[in-house]
Amino acid sequence: MSLQALPQKSKVAVLGAGISGLTFTYFLSKLRPDLSFHIFEKSNRPGGWIYSPHLHVTKTNESILLEKGPRTLRGVKNGSLFMIDILRNLNFQDQVEVIHQSSNANRKYITDAEGEIVQVPNSFATAINFFKRVHCVDGNLIRGLFKEPFVKPLDSDETVEQFFKRRFGSTVLTDNVASAIMHGIYAGDIGKLSIKSVMPFLKDIEAESGSVLKHILKSSMRKKNQITSEVSTELNLYEQLISPHANLLALQSNLKPFPMIKLKDGMETFPKHLAEYLVANTNTKIHYNTPVEQCDPKVGQVNGQSFDLVRSTINTHALAKSIPLSNPLVPMLKSVEYASIFLTNVYSKSPILLPKDKPGFGFLRPRYQNIDNNTQALLGTIYDSDIENNVQSLFTEWRANPGEYNKVTMMMGGHYYNHWNIPSNKLNIKIVKDVLQEKLNVDLSKYNIRVIEEGQELEVDSIGSDDIMISYNLHKECIPQYNLGYQELKATVLDILEKNHYKLSFGGTVFAEGLGVPDCVSNSFTDAIKLM
Numbered sequence: 001m002s003l004q005a006l007p008q009k010s011k012v013a014v015l016g017a018g019i020s021g022l023t024f025t026y027f028l029s030k031l032r033p034d035l036s037f038h039i040f041e042k043s044n045r046p047g048g049w050i051y052s053p054h055l056h057v058t059k060t061n062e063s064i065l066l067e068k069g070p071r072t073l074r075g076v077k078n079g080s081l082f083m084i085d086i087l088r089n090l091n092f093q094d095q096v097e098v099i100h101q102s103s104n105a106n107r108k109y110i111t112d113a114e115g116e117i118v119q120v121p122n123s124f125a126t127a128i129n130f131f132k133r134v135h136c137v138d139g140n141l142i143r144g145l146f147k148e149p150f151v152k153p154l155d156s157d158e159t160v161e162q163f164f165k166r167r168f169g170s171t172v173l174t175d176n177v178a179s180a181i182m183h184g185i186y187a188g189d190i191g192k193l194s195i196k197s198v199m200p201f202l203k204d205i206e207a208e209s210g211s212v213l214k215h216i217l218k219s220s221m222r223k224k225n226q227i228t229s230e231v232s233t234e235l236n237l238y239e240q241l242i243s244p245h246a247n248l249l250a251l252q253s254n255l256k257p258f259p260m261i262k263l264k265d266g267m268e269t270f271p272k273h274l275a276e277y278l279v280a281n282t283n284t285k286i287h288y289n290t291p292v293e294q295c296d297p298k299v300g301q302v303n304g305q306s307f308d309l310v311r312s313t314i315n316t317h318a319l320a321k322s323i324p325l326s327n328p329l330v331p332m333l334k335s336v337e338y339a340s341i342f343l344t345n346v347y348s349k350s351p352i353l354l355p356k357d358k359p360g361f362g363f364l365r366p367r368y369q370n371i372d373n374n375t376q377a378l379l380g381t382i383y384d385s386d387i388e389n390n391v392q393s394l395f396t397e398w399r400a401n402p403g404e405y406n407k408v409t410m411m412m413g414g415h416y417y418n419h420w421n422i423p424s425n426k427l428n429i430k431i432v433k434d435v436l437q438e439k440l441n442v443d444l445s446k447y448n449i450r451v452i453e454e455g456q457e458l459e460v461d462s463i464g465s466d467d468i469m470i471s472y473n474l475h476k477e478c479i480p481q482y483n484l485g486y487q488e489l490k491a492t493v494l495d496i497l498e499k500n501h502y503k504l505s506f507g508g509t510v511f512a513e514g515l516g517v518p519d520c521v522s523n524s525f526t527d528a529i530k531l532m
Contacts, residue, residue: 006531009034010308013300015292017041018048020313020508020520022274026086027528029282030242037284040302042291046275048313049478050517052266055347055452055471059462065266066345066458067384067409068473070517073261076252078234079518080261082525083270084394085238085246087263090277095269097391097400098258105383105390106259107360110134110180115439117355117363136176144169149211159484160190160199167212180364183379186515187339187414187479190367197482234522237529254394260361262391267517295322297329300503309531313508315477329502332493336510338477340422341379342412344432347469352442353406359386362408363439376431377416377423381439382409410435415481425454425472432470444468480510 006012012028014021017039025037052071055064073080084096099105108120112133121127131137144167151167158166160182164174179190186193196203202212209215235248255261263269278284292314293303300307312319320333346353364380389402410432413422423431429451436442452458452471463469490511497504505527509515512523 004530006032006035006308009036011035011306012037013302013305013307013310014039014313015295015302015311015319016048016313016508017043017046017271017275017286017288018313018508019050019271019517020512020524021048021311022046022271022278023082023086023521024311024313024507024524024528025278025282025284026274027242027525028531029278029284031528031532033282035283037278037282038302038305038307039278039284039286040290040292041286041288042314042318044288045272046286047268047271049475050267050271052268053458054266055469056459057461057463058459062463064347064407064469065388066347066471067266068343068345069475070267071262071382071384071409072267072387073518074516075259075518076255077516077518077522078232078238079516079521079525080255081235081248081251082238082521083518084251084261085243085248086274087270089243090273092269092273093395094393095263095265096394097262097264098255098394099260099262099387099390100392101257101259103390104359105361105386107358109358109360109363110177111363111365111439113176113368115365117358117439119358119360134176136173138170138172140170141168141172145213148213151211153206153210155207157194157196157203157484157487160193160195163195163199163202167206175368176366178366179368180366180380183366183414184364186481187341187379187411188481188483189415192415192481192483194482194484194486197486234525238525241529241532242525258394260387261394262387292318292322295319296324297327297497297502297504298500308503310504311527312504312506316480316510317477328496328500329493332489332496335489337418337481337483339414339479339481340417341414341475341478342377342422342428342472343475344410344412344428344470344472345384346408346410346432346436347463347471348406348447348467349404349463350465351404351406352447353408353436353440353468354383354386355440359383361387374416376435377412377414377420378431378435378439379411379414381411381435383407384409408440414479418481422474425474428474429470429472432472436468442468479515482515 012035014025021039049069051068053066055066087093087095109117112118118130118133119126121130148167161171161174165171174190182188182190182193205212205215239246295302300310302310316333316336320330323330362382365378384407385405389400392399433444437444447466447468449468454473493511507523
């Protein structure tokens with residue numbers, strides 16, 4: 001629908017109790033306390049893909065955090081500021097932890113063509129090694145750099161790969177570097193992902209300056225690191241309408257040295273406490289274990305109840321199944337492509353899982369031209385223990401006391417699984433062991449591998465120094481793919497909503513703006529404002 005002010009005492013249905021559904025309800029309930037909300041959630045908990053269970057060790061009463069979804073917030077985005085301020089208002093500011101830009105945990109890596117881990121440059125020495133090990137410059141690229149300022153802009157959309165090839169005459173950067181970035185964010189294929197959807201700033205630069213290189217040169221001549229003396233319009237609106245004492249300018253300034261933010265007890269802390277707040281302090285009811293089985297967007301009906309607005313933040317395939325087959329939205333919703341992820345948490349009490357000379361955030365695996373060469377479907381590995389051992393509190397003097405344990409999270413699948421049958425759990429666990437041996441150089445013959453099957457209770461009697469604990473989950477259809485054609489699909493869907501005056505709007509990661517957690521929170525705020 002074309003979002004506009006709702007009548008007094010309207011009823012709002014929110015589909016999904018993930019970060020998008022909860023923050024939308026929070027913002028709109030602040031702006032319109034007369035409204036009542038019903039949140040329909042298919043699982044027995046809030047958070048959606050944000051899930052932070054703990055492995056309990058009975059004998060020692062240890063509680064080991066296993067993040068099974070997003071675990072950090074990157075950069076000083078508006079959505080991150082909103083989340084921190086909400087936590088302050090809920091008296092959970094002690095949960096906010098940050099990592100300084102100079103920390104080892106901010107080092108990032110990719111793998112070269114042989115699968116060896118190479119640091120992304122942060123100094124002259126690492127740059128020399130990077131260019132020596134990672135094939136990211138060829139003759140076509142060098143010639144392309146000279147020609148790039150004279151390449152005509154293209155208005156129409158194209159894939160990330162097509163954009164770079166057209167402007168620089170080579171795919172070496174996309175194959176061997178940019179594809180790794182896309183694996184880390186979208187689990188997607190740069191040969192399919194839409195440049196207007198995933199890197200719109202590049203198309204904006206091309207339209208504005210006519211050349212990416214010209215724009216970079218012009219930007220380098222401007223003053224760098226200017227101190228912002230005012231907050232954006234969106235942040236000003238937030239302070240005026242939601243949190244008058246937020247002082248987001250000061251918070252923004254305090255966060256500048258910290259490019260990474262995490263929550264002490266896991267990212268799920270935020271949706272968990274926000275859900276509790278909504279139920280206790282607003283006119284909100286959360287219906288857990290209640291999937292959306294019937295939805296009519298034309299009349300605003302969900303599971304037999306009538307509403308003035310339906311806000312969907314759930315998987316579009318699930319929504320399509322609930323809508324009458326004759327509705328023109330159904331084929332549109334079904335056509336959205338998703339990627340699935342096999343996510344594995346690996347833990348050891350001993351420091352054996354991580355390369356001792358390469359601390360950092362983790363590594364990503366590029367596609368290296370032929371997607372078939374990555375038979376493991378490995379997207380990347382996060383060094384959770386390095387992150388946890390380098391955090392400090394944002395609001396107090398507390399700093400982490402580094403422990404000897406090692407913990408990593410491996411992500412496999414993504415767009416690779418869209419070409420294959422998803423491997424069995426048994427085969428994927430074998431691949432995890434191969435990655436431990438081949439990429440992280442762990443001699444598994446010396447250790448006892450203990451696998452906690454998906455769905456099994458996260459509890460063990462004890463963990464020995466020679467144990468390696470593995471917990472895994474297959475996240476089916478968890479990341480929408482913003483492939484070429486997505487912008488047209490989005491425009492068509494929103495046009496159907498407006499022309500037919502449907503009582504439906506979209507939040508979350510589909511038909512909104514951006515895939516990250518902060519993006520979802522910002523989208524919730526922006527749309528809530530329109531309904532005042």
